[in-house]
Amino acid sequence: MRRVIYLDHSASTPVDARVLEVMMPFFTEYYGNPSGMHAQARASAQALDRSRWEVAEILGCKPKEIIFTSCGTESNNLAIRGVAFAAARAGKGRHIITSACEHSAVTQTIAQLCEHFGFQQTVVPVDRWGMIDPADVERALRPDTVLISIIYANNEVGTIQPLAEIGAIARAHGIPLHTDAVQAGGYLDLNVDRLNVDLLSLSGHKFYAPKGVGMLFVREGVALLPQQTGGGHERGRRAGTENVPYIVALAKALKLAHDMRPTENERLARLRDHLIQGVQTALPDAQLTGHPTERLPHHASFVIPGVEANALLMYLDMAGICAASGSACHTGIAEPSAVLLAMGIPRQLALGALRLTLGRSNTAEDIEMVLEVLPAAVRQLSAL
Amino acid sequence: MTERGTVVVAMSGGVDSAMAAALLVEQGYTVIGIMLRLWATCSMGDNRCCTPDSMAAARQVAAQLNIPFYVLDYREVFRHIVVDYFVSTYAAGRTPNPCILCNERIRFGFLLKQALALGAQYLATGHYARVRRTEAGTYQLLRGRDLSKDQSYVLHRLNQWQLQHVLFPLGDWLKSDVRRAALQRGLMVHDRSDSQDLCFAGDNGDYRAFIAQYAPQLLRPGPILDTSGTLLGQHQGLAFYTIGQRKGLGIARAQRTYVVQLDPARNAVIVGSAEELGRDTLFASAVHYISGHAPPSPVRITARIRYKSPDVPATLTCLEGARAHVQFDWPLRDITPGQAVVFYQGDVVLGGGFIE
Numbered sequence: 001m002r003r004v005i006y007l008d009h010s011a012s013t014p015v016d017a018r019v020l021e022v023m024m025p026f027f028t029e030y031y032g033n034p035s036g037m038h039a040q041a042r043a044s045a046q047a048l049d050r051s052r053w054e055v056a057e058i059l060g061c062k063p064k065e066i067i068f069t070s071c072g073t074e075s076n077n078l079a080i081r082g083v084a085f086a087a088a089r090a091g092k093g094r095h096i097i098t099s100a101c102e103h104s105a106v107t108q109t110i111a112q113l114c115e116h117f118g119f120q121q122t123v124v125p126v127d128r129w130g131m132i133d134p135a136d137v138e139r140a141l142r143p144d145t146v147l148i149s150i151i152y153a154n155n156e157v158g159t160i161q162p163l164a165e166i167g168a169i170a171r172a173h174g175i176p177l178h179t180d181a182v183q184a185g186g187y188l189d190l191n192v193d194r195l196n197v198d199l200l201s202l203s204g205h206k207f208y209a210p211k212g213v214g215m216l217f218v219r220e221g222v223a224l225l226p227q228q229t230g231g232g233h234e235r236g237r238r239a240g241t242e243n244v245p246y247i248v249a250l251a252k253a254l255k256l257a258h259d260m261r262p263t264e265n266e267r268l269a270r271l272r273d274h275l276i277q278g279v280q281t282a283l284p285d286a287q288l289t290g291h292p293t294e295r296l297p298h299h300a301s302f303v304i305p306g307v308e309a310n311a312l313l314m315y316l317d318m319a320g321i322c323a324a325s326g327s328a329c330h331t332g333i334a335e336p337s338a339v340l341l342a343m344g345i346p347r348q349l350a351l352g353a354l355r356l357t358l359g360r361s362n363t364a365e366d367i368e369m370v371l372e373v374l375p376a377a378v379r380q381l382s383a384l
Numbered sequence: 385m386t387e388r389g390t391v392v393v394a395m396s397g398g399v400d401s402a403m404a405a406a407l408l409v410e411q412g413y414t415v416i417g418i419m420l421r422l423w424a425t426c427s428m429g430d431n432r433c434c435t436p437d438s439m440a441a442a443r444q445v446a447a448q449l450n451i452p453f454y455v456l457d458y459r460e461v462f463r464h465i466v467v468d469y470f471v472s473t474y475a476a477g478r479t480p481n482p483c484i485l486c487n488e489r490i491r492f493g494f495l496l497k498q499a500l501a502l503g504a505q506y507l508a509t510g511h512y513a514r515v516r517r518t519e520a521g522t523y524q525l526l527r528g529r530d531l532s533k534d535q536s537y538v539l540h541r542l543n544q545w546q547l548q549h550v551l552f553p554l555g556d557w558l559k560s561d562v563r564r565a566a567l568q569r570g571l572m573v574h575d576r577s578d579s580q581d582l583c584f585a586g587d588n589g590d591y592r593a594f595i596a597q598y599a600p601q602l603l604r605p606g607p608i609l610d611t612s613g614t615l616l617g618q619h620q621g622l623a624f625y626t627i628g629q630r631k632g633l634g635i636a637r638a639q640r641t642y643v644v645q646l647d648p649a650r651n652a653v654i655v656g657s658a659e660e661l662g663r664d665t666l667f668a669s670a671v672h673y674i675s676g677h678a679p680p681s682p683v684r685i686t687a688r689i690r691y692k693s694p695d696v697p698a699t700l701t702c703l704e705g706a707r708a709h710v711q712f713d714w715p716l717r718d719i720t721p722g723q724a725v726v727f728y729q730g731d732v733v734l735g736g737g738f739i740e
Contacts, residue, residue: 314454
């Protein structure tokens with residue numbers, strides 16, 4: 001079979017062999033429930049503790065501020081609902097500030113709070129690079145604001161938000177700041193104090209851990225109403241037997257990504273820049289979406305006039321190239337992306353979105369292959 | 385790419401399109417499976433197209449055949465073209481056939497263009513119909529060999545360009561053989577129910593529930609009158625009635641009573657006896673001829689006035705402005721404005737139009 005060039009790492013990544021190795025014993029050798037009183041349980045509990053320490057070290061937080069979850073979406077749900085309901089219950093208000101470039105795990109959660117639970121939201125705009133102005137966040141503050149939720153780096157266009165500045169504003173007003181850091185995990189600084197964030201969501205499979213595990217940092221002192229109740233797992237904030245092998249995997253994967261970050265980011269950015277330049281040379285009409293410099297190092301995204309994204313993706317797939325149009329959750333939807341529209345990209349143009357996200361397996365030859373196939377694909381499809 | 389060329393198969397998750405794909409693979413084509421998402425509601429029965437179940441079924445078949453498979457979202461164009469037509473036709477007191485428009489504009493329109501753009505030479509479907517290339521190099525559309533499953537009626541608006549790029553691998557097959565052949569090949573869809581017409585209208589093709597939900601403006605009650613204008617009862621909206629309908633009128637009369645006319649101007653359902661229902665002539669508009677031009681007429685044909693009604697011998701006279709007149713050899717009870725009348729000579733489809 002022909003080699004497949006995988007350029008959809010923002011959607012998911014393969015499990016790193018080193019990650020797989022450390023998680024495997026927890027399926028068959030150390031399978032005890034961490035809550036138990038015996039040797040098997042102890043082995044699981046110790047692995048769980050160790051994982052929590054490792055993650056906390058990278059985030060620069062206390063281990064007890066880490067809650068393991070099943071995925072990034074769950075982390076976002078727990079953060080937003082947990083803070084919103086706790087604040088409403090305490091009579092602090094029902095106003096949430098968010099942005100126009102959030103993932104649907106955030107937008108849909110807030111939308112439901114507004115629709116069914118009497119919350120109100122202010123959506124701060126983004127500029128043509130998909131960037132939020134922190135001053136807009138400050139202007140949106142109200143006496144009844146109880147939460148600010150701002151994405152760290154956008155999945156569709158890769159723009160990195162000025163989180164620390166937004167966090168400083170939030171802190172000055174005593175409002176908790178949550179960030180959906182799912183796309184940033186493994187690539188950007190996750191130190192919660194430098195970022196001035198109070199809640200931070202991660203998803204394991206974006207940084208070479210398996211699908212089915214995520215994590216939420218909740219700063220000590222932030223009131224959070226649990227959204228899943230039962231036994232007292234995760235300090236009572238997320239009930240359910242801990243998924244030990246996957247949590248071990250997440251911790252290991254995060255540590256590996258953290259250690260590899262300086263060199264790997266540089267390598268990815270070099271390949272990415274070559275890719276962007278090559279695309280723009282071959283297809284002068286193609287327009288880079290997202291910020292030209294303040295963007296994830298592995299992330300290249302374009303809109304290409306006269307081309308329909310799905311047709312392009314099928315063409316690339318048949319040429320052995322795995323690409324995406326926006327977020328994986330939106331694939332197949334002929335509606336243009338709300339994020340691209342919020343950036344002021346015309347509707348028709350937004351239908352021709354292409355996202356190429358690089359990863360550890362990609363080489364310079366891969367990029368050359370894409371630069372060979374992509375312009376031919378665009379020419380054939382737009383000749384229609 | 386193989387010598388035979390590349391073909392996109394429109395897959396529905398049903399046994400017919402699965403078998404069509406399997407046959408093309410066996411014949412040596414390079415095959416690409418594409419499923420269209422046409423309608424948004426997911427809570428429909430399991431024999432509906434574009435449900436998660438049928439998507440999974442089609443994806444399984446593609447995996448078994450080792451062909452690429454894509455789901456394309458056509459919901460927006462489908463809503464704009466097919467559903468809007470469906471609703472506006474009912475609003476005008478006529479009875480639509482959305483499958484005809486969907487085939488003409490969506491499947492053999494947008495999808496065919498998509499297929500060609502991908503580098504395919506053909507679009508194939510699991511329809512029971514045949515395409516024949518004449519010695520003159522033109523294309524004819526023929527009934528499927530399995531007359532009980534023949535779908536040429538809903539394909540009668542295809543043109544020469546479309547037919548040139550269309551393959552119907554099941555055209556010479558009997559449905560019973562298709563199921564057996566699918567079973568022999570271990571295709572796991574061999575026992576799935578057939579794809580339904582009116583795919584977007586929910587369980588059992590209940591278009592009434594669909595209208596109640598998506599076009600409630602059509603549910604305007606009005607009078608049920610006899611042909612002399614006597615008030616006999618109340619109807620719940622013209623869209624719930626069709627010409628020739630006898631059941632569900634909610635009126636008691638000594639003789640058998642049928643819907644004979646829908647009158648949108650008076651928002652009235654007109655009922656009458658079987659004799660009042662019968663007509664032996666009709667005019668059709670937006671008439672399309674497969675060959676691209678009207679045949680010399682008057683000409684003897686057989687005509688079908690509904691998808692599932694039998695052929696009736698008739699004389700066709702082609703008129704100006706894409707209209708036509710059809711004189712049947714005997715009166716018919718269910719000539720229904722909005723439905724298509726399709727003209728045949730033997731197995732060959734000449735074309736058709738919409739009943740005025």
